[in-house]
Amino acid sequence: MKRVLLALLFFALTAHADVLALRAKRMLDVERGVIVNDPVVVIDGDHIKSVGREVPKDARVIDLGDVTLLPGLFDMHTHLSIGRTPDTKPADYYGGPVDHALQASMNARATLMAGFTTVRECGANDFIDVALKRAIERDVAVGPRITPSGYQISMTGGHGDNTGYPPGEYELTPKQGVADGPEQLLYAVRYQIKYGAEVIKLMVTAGVMGYERTATARQFSDEELRVVVEEAKRNGLRVAAHAHGTEGILAALRAGVDSIEHGSMLNDEAIAMMKAKGVYLVPTIYLTERDEEVKEEMPAVMREKGAAVGAAARRSFRAALDAGVKIAFGTDAGVFPHGLNAREFSTMVKLGMKPADAIRAATISAAALLGVSDRGALASSKLADIIAVRGNPLDDIKTLENVVFVMKGGVVFKGPAAPPSGPPAAPARD
Numbered sequence: 001m002k003r004v005l006l007a008l009l010f011f012a013l014t015a016h017a018d019v020l021a022l023r024a025k026r027m028l029d030v031e032r033g034v035i036v037n038d039p040v041v042v043i044d045g046d047h048i049k050s051v052g053r054e055v056p057k058d059a060r061v062i063d064l065g066d067v068t069l070l071p072g073l074f075d076m077h078t079h080l081s082i083g084r085t086p087d088t089k090p091a092d093y094y095g096g097p098v099d100h101a102l103q104a105s106m107n108a109r110a111t112l113m114a115g116f117t118t119v120r121e122c123g124a125n126d127f128i129d130v131a132l133k134r135a136i137e138r139d140v141a142v143g144p145r146i147t148p149s150g151y152q153i154s155m156t157g158g159h160g161d162n163t164g165y166p167p168g169e170y171e172l173t174p175k176q177g178v179a180d181g182p183e184q185l186l187y188a189v190r191y192q193i194k195y196g197a198e199v200i201k202l203m204v205t206a207g208v209m210g211y212e213r214t215a216t217a218r219q220f221s222d223e224e225l226r227v228v229v230e231e232a233k234r235n236g237l238r239v240a241a242h243a244h245g246t247e248g249i250l251a252a253l254r255a256g257v258d259s260i261e262h263g264s265m266l267n268d269e270a271i272a273m274m275k276a277k278g279v280y281l282v283p284t285i286y287l288t289e290r291d292e293e294v295k296e297e298m299p300a301v302m303r304e305k306g307a308a309v310g311a312a313a314r315r316s317f318r319a320a321l322d323a324g325v326k327i328a329f330g331t332d333a334g335v336f337p338h339g340l341n342a343r344e345f346s347t348m349v350k351l352g353m354k355p356a357d358a359i360r361a362a363t364i365s366a367a368a369l370l371g372v373s374d375r376g377a378l379a380s381s382k383l384a385d386i387i388a389v390r391g392n393p394l395d396d397i398k399t400l401e402n403v404v405f406v407m408k409g410g411v412v413f414k415g416p417a418a419p420p421s422g423p424p425a426a427p428a429r430d
């Protein structure tokens with residue numbers, strides 16, 4: 001009897017072996033920018049144990065066949081709490097925070113299924129990004145790893161404020177990120193951090209999607225910008241600066257931000273300063289094509305601003321690329337539907353970026369901007385965040401728009417080894 005029990009115990013242990021061997025025809029070594037044939041990625045729990053060619057004895061094997069393995073992708077600029085996915089219907093009502101949170105959980109799922117296993121939020125109302133992160137970590141919702149920002153920090157009438165309404169309506173407070181002067185700004189930043197922000201999003205110029213007259217006007221004084229950046233740094237947080245116009249970009253760089261979002265009007269001085277300080281450009285450049293596609297649906301003021309900023313942004317992207325400015329992948333998803341994030345790649349490549357560099361921007365470089373070393377490459381001891389595409393992304397960057405396999409932390413969410421009914425909120429861990 002004892003022997004039977006032992007045998008059963010042994011069977012149970014081996015049948016539920018934590019070690020998994022992932023096989024495929026190809027793997028992209030993002031560090032070297034080359035394809036490796038017939039890789040075996042060995043996964044132990046939520047981490048990669050080794051990358052080689054041997055299948056360990058007793059490992060459970062998932063053979064994905066004719067696909068290319070890559071590290072899970074990063075999007076450094078998302079708004080999961082706004083917008084929707086291509087397959088959800090537009091709302092014909094004004095939703096509140098609960099409506100937006102429910103939609104956000106669908107948006108997060110679509111983002112993960114598109115191969116994005118890590119996102120950095122760049123402005124979310126009602127701390128929906130914080131709640132979403134927690135829900136995902138507890139297997140209550142399905143989605144990527146999230147670095148939440150809370151509300152974006154904006155001056156009164158700035159790009160994070162509600163504009164276009166009569167006085168007294170939809171006015172925001174420092175708790176919602178709208179603040180003026182050092183005292184209010186300190187409170188606004190501390191409030192975001194208190195409720196879970198892990199990055200501070202700072203609006204340094206006007207923008208396209210709002211009723212400000214120009215998209216490029218500088219916002220905040222030097223002193224105000226400095227106060228925000230210093231307070232973020234004291235708390236160990238990085239600062240992402242939304243900036244289209246040159247004057248705002250330069251002011252943000254002088255204040256010590258870590259990334260310039262959009263960066264539509266970079267001049268030589270800005271490029272030199274970004275290089276000297278190691279500041280990243282997060283170009284969100286697919287938007288410049290998207291604005292063209294949907295211009296009929298946009299209010300005239302936004303359409304005109306979008307067209308003007310778009311042409312400049314494409315020139316700036318090329319100039320930054322030529323100068324060797326650090327570039328991290330980001331999309332502004334939410335402004336366009338979630339799950340289409342990978343379209344950014346082909347715009348980057350169209351504008352002159354090498355496919356391997358575009359993929360590095362969404363893996364190694366994004367991890368560096370985020371300040372994490374536990375992911376971004378397929379290598380031993382990294383988190384088992386792994387995706388697969390059918391073709392070779394170095395030959396056809398668009399293959400990244402059709403991700404066929406997604407694993408996050410060793411759990412399969414999409415692909416042949418995923419549960420047949422699709423990923424449950426709490427994925428089965430066998």
Ligand SMILES: [Zn+2]
Nearest residue numbers: 077079122332
């Ligand atoms: Zn944005």
